[in-house]
Amino acid sequence: MNSSDADRLIDALIGEAVLSLLKERGPVTTEGLLQRLRVMKEHEKDPRRRETLAVVIAEIGSNSIAFTRRRTAQGRRY
Numbered sequence: 001m002n003s004s005d006a007d008r009l010i011d012a013l014i015g016e017a018v019l020s021l022l023k024e025r026g027p028v029t030t031e032g033l034l035q036r037l038r039v040m041k042e043h044e045k046d047p048r049r050r051e052t053l054a055v056v057i058a059e060i061g062s063n064s065i066a067f068t069r070r071r072t073a074q075g076r077r078y
Helices: 003-023 030-043 047-073
Strands: none
Touching (some): 003 030
């Protein structure tokens, strides 16, 4: 899979997760998105999609942690 295919798959998976949150009228937050992606990964049968979901979850999770640390260092909470 080349990088543009990988990027398209990442976009599609995130889009699926966000749409499912919106359909349920739930909050679209970073934590909500991560939880939905984890559920998708647990139920995914396709190995490529499952592997990509793991990458997306790790990337979003690490960015979320970095953002929280930066805000805390600035004396802000959210």
